[in-house]
Amino acid sequence: MENMPSSVFSPSPALLRARWLNSLQIILLPFGAVLAALIVGAILIALTGVNPFFAYQKMWEGIAKSNYQVGLVLVKATPLLIIGLGLGFVFNSGVFNIGAEGQLYMGALLGTAIAIQDLGVPAWLHVALSLLGGFVGGGLWGLLPGYLKARHNINEVITTILLNYIAIYIVSYFTHGPLRDNPLAEAALPQTPQVQLSSQLPLIWPPTRLHAGFPLGLGLALVLYLVTYRMAFGYKARAVGSSPAAAHYAGMNTTLIMVIVMVVSGGLAGVAGTVEILGVQHRLRDMFSPGLGYSAIAIALMGNNHPFGILLAALLFGALQVGANNMQALAGVPVTIVDVIQATVIFFVAVSAMIRWRASLPRLFRHKGEANG
Amino acid sequence: MFRKLLFALLTLVLSSSLAACASPQTPTSPATEAAQEEMTAFRVAMVFPGAVNDKSWNQAGFTGLERIKNELGVETAYLEQVPSTDWEESLRTFASQGFSLVLGHGDQFSEPSKKVALEFPDTKFVVVNGAYTAPNLASIALFDEQVSFLAGVVAAKMSQSGKVGYIGGLEIPPVIRNGKGFEQGAKYVNPDILVSLTYLGDFNDAAKGKEAALAMAENGVDVIFYYVDNAMLGIQEAAKGSNVKLIGCIFDQYEMAPELILTSAIQDISTAIFEVAKTAKEGKFDGKAYLYGLDSGAIALAPFRENVPADVVEFVNQVQQDIISGKLTIERMSQ
Numbered sequence: 001m002e003n004m005p006s007s008v009f010s011p012s013p014a015l016l017r018a019r020w021l022n023s024l025q026i027i028l029l030p031f032g033a034v035l036a037a038l039i040v041g042a043i044l045i046a047l048t049g050v051n052p053f054f055a056y057q058k059m060w061e062g063i064a065k066s067n068y069q070v071g072l073v074l075v076k077a078t079p080l081l082i083i084g085l086g087l088g089f090v091f092n093s094g095v096f097n098i099g100a101e102g103q104l105y106m107g108a109l110l111g112t113a114i115a116i117q118d119l120g121v122p123a124w125l126h127v128a129l130s131l132l133g134g135f136v137g138g139g140l141w142g143l144l145p146g147y148l149k150a151r152h153n154i155n156e157v158i159t160t161i162l163l164n165y166i167a168i169y170i171v172s173y174f175t176h177g178p179l180r181d182n183p184l185a186e187a188a189l190p191q192t193p194q195v196q197l198s199s200q201l202p203l204i205w206p207p208t209r210l211h212a213g214f215p216l217g218l219g220l221a222l223v224l225y226l227v228t229y230r231m232a233f234g235y236k237a238r239a240v241g242s243s244p245a246a247a248h249y250a251g252m253n254t255t256l257i258m259v260i261v262m263v264v265s266g267g268l269a270g271v272a273g274t275v276e277i278l279g280v281q282h283r284l285r286d287m288f289s290p291g292l293g294y295s296a297i298a299i300a301l302m303g304n305n306h307p308f309g310i311l312l313a314a315l316l317f318g319a320l321q322v323g324a325n326n327m328q329a330l331a332g333v334p335v336t337i338v339d340v341i342q343a344t345v346i347f348f349v350a351v352s353a354m355i356r357w358r359a360s361l362p363r364l365f366r367h368k369g370e371a372n373g
Numbered sequence: 374m375f376r377k378l379l380f381a382l383l384t385l386v387l388s389s390s391l392a393a394c395a396s397p398q399t400p401t402s403p404a405t406e407a408a409q410e411e412m413t414a415f416r417v418a419m420v421f422p423g424a425v426n427d428k429s430w431n432q433a434g435f436t437g438l439e440r441i442k443n444e445l446g447v448e449t450a451y452l453e454q455v456p457s458t459d460w461e462e463s464l465r466t467f468a469s470q471g472f473s474l475v476l477g478h479g480d481q482f483s484e485p486s487k488k489v490a491l492e493f494p495d496t497k498f499v500v501v502n503g504a505y506t507a508p509n510l511a512s513i514a515l516f517d518e519q520v521s522f523l524a525g526v527v528a529a530k531m532s533q534s535g536k537v538g539y540i541g542g543l544e545i546p547p548v549i550r551n552g553k554g555f556e557q558g559a560k561y562v563n564p565d566i567l568v569s570l571t572y573l574g575d576f577n578d579a580a581k582g583k584e585a586a587l588a589m590a591e592n593g594v595d596v597i598f599y600y601v602d603n604a605m606l607g608i609q610e611a612a613k614g615s616n617v618k619l620i621g622c623i624f625d626q627y628e629m630a631p632e633l634i635l636t637s638a639i640q641d642i643s644t645a646i647f648e649v650a651k652t653a654k655e656g657k658f659d660g661k662a663y664l665y666g667l668d669s670g671a672i673a674l675a676p677f678r679e680n681v682p683a684d685v686v687e688f689v690n691q692v693q694q695d696i697i698s699g700k701l702t703i704e705r706m707s708q
Contacts, residue, residue, distance in 0.1 A: 281457070
């Protein structure tokens with residue numbers, strides 16, 4: 001009975017209650033995590049001699065004082081959202097891709113290499129080609145560990161972390177060497193030339209900095225939701241995540257599925273890197289990412305690997321980042337304390353994800369039978 | 374599955390701490406509740422690419438900002454360790470908060486400032502070693518050639534062999550400028566003097582510094598002016614064994630090797646930063662390339678000690694007077 005589509009039957013009161021509790025948990029735990037981190041942060045801020053209420057007031061103003069600040073939050077959330085979507089997708093299949101940072105760099109490299117060329121094509125095509133380049137660059141960087149994992153069972157956590165370093169230094173090589181902009185200029189920085197105007201993402205909410213990358217991220221969230229929860233492939237991918245052996249026994253090509261989800265995840269990280277270049281930075285610089293690929297892991301966890309949850313988590317992190325920046329600039333909170341607060345948020349998010357996961361254990365089978373109906 | 378999740382979480386914590394090293398920006402200093410009332414008051418903000426206690430470039434800039442706060446009595450704020458993702462936005466943060474003067478500490482802020490200066494025409498922007506100017510955007514730099522010219526004069530006066538040397542770190546504009554100034558100064562005293570110029574390709578490699586200094590000593594060079602960081606330790610070691618005197622750089626290095634150092638070509642960017650803020654506070658800000666020379670005090674030779682004869686000191690002082698009065702002009706290397 002458990003494996004029958006539940007929609008055939010009316011759900012039992014116990015099931016409804018469990019479902020309700022589960023949703024409540026999914027919503028409340030992340031908020032609890034952030035609240036706990038803010039309380040710890042307030043204590044630390046007070047210890048540095050700054051009034052925590054004043055600091056948090058500046059933080060809030062940084063997030064919501066004006067349209068401009070709101071636009072900034074969305075800009076910061078954009079790369080986190082796109083990477084997070086890919087990570088949620090791959091985590092659902094039980095593959096722990098820690099390599100989004102490297103995939104982001106490789107995607108940005110290929111995407112930028114296309115974006116700086118004068119192709120003489122319409123802007124929409126130039127943007128599309130650059131983003132495609134980003135997907136291919138990141139996707140290839142995900143393909144490698146995906147293949148090693150699926151085919152040779154080599155732990156993807158190790159390989160993806162190591163590949164991060166390789167990717168970052170490959171980009172260093174290109175920004176110092178072949179793609180470097182005018183190395184003879186006074187104190188020239190290791191960076192590529194500016195991307196062509198035709199490949200820059202348009203600003204969509206002037207005078208804020210919001211660019212077309214954000215709606216692109218929203219669209220991707222919808223697509224991933226449909227793929228994961230409304231298409232056969234998503235069902236299979238989640239089945240592989242729950243039990244690779246069972247999925248294999250059921251006749252699924254688990255090897256292929258693992259490789260595909262890794263390529264999609266890497267590709268989306270690559271798209272995120274390219275979006276950041278085309279929409280914000282307009283040049284690829286040495287060490288250009290402040291750890292976006294790592295922050296996105298926390299975002300996927302916080303969003304429960306669900307595209308819409310990831311959207312909310314990315315917005316929250318974007319807001320925290322912009323707000324924290326404002327708090328530093330205008331309330332005089334030392335940078336080290338701000339880093340500690342941000343790390344504390346991630347810590348509590350990780351803990352709450354663990355609590356949620358353990359709480360769901362006894363209901364695992366029933367929950368699954370219901371969710372897949 | 375559980376073990377795997379645990380592993381992933383551990384990894385997450387580890388990797389986020391890694392990321393934190395490479396990661397964002399910034400603190401700051403005081404903004405008070407009075408901020409709102411002081412929207413019209415003169416306030417200065419500065420953005421640093423690195424940590425303000427790095428005992429190097431960023432710290433020198435931060436010293437300037439501290440002087441602005443203490444000596445001009447104005448409110449200041451700053452962001453440090455700002456990653457490239459936020460260069461532009463950090464300038465905008467301060468401009469949008471009504472700061473009167475926003476400084477970017479380093480050439481990397483040239484392009485971001487040019488953009489943001491257009492958006493905030495009422496805010497003054499300054500980029501240290503910047504490349505652009507606009508009505509509300511200035512760049513400030515030190516006139517390195519002037520002080521290295523004086524170093525060349527000292528070297529030529531003190532050399533008995535008629536051979537002097539210059540050891541630079543990387544072959545980049547500021548280092549090249551110091552070498553050129555040194556050469557001109559030495560030839561000003563003695564047109565026939567032999568000046569050897571060497572670039573180590575590294576600011577901190579003491580072994581390379583020692584090698585270069587020994588090679589010069591073997592060729593008869595007896596005064597060396599260097600423009601390096603930690604590589605100076607190798608140069609000093611080599612000088613100890615040979616009959617070579619040294620001229621230091623950036624700050625007064627006499628205490629490091631009293632028997633070797635004749636003087637130092639002090640190049641203090643914090644004074645330039647302070648001066649430009651003072652100018653702006655007095656309402657005399659101009660969107661131009663400010664060049665701080667011997668007259669500003671931002672560059673100077675360190676005080677002479679007993680190892681330099683009085684007649685040399687007198688001669689050098691005269692040259693310095695001539696430069697300041699404009700009687701003697703020194704070419705600025707084109708950028």
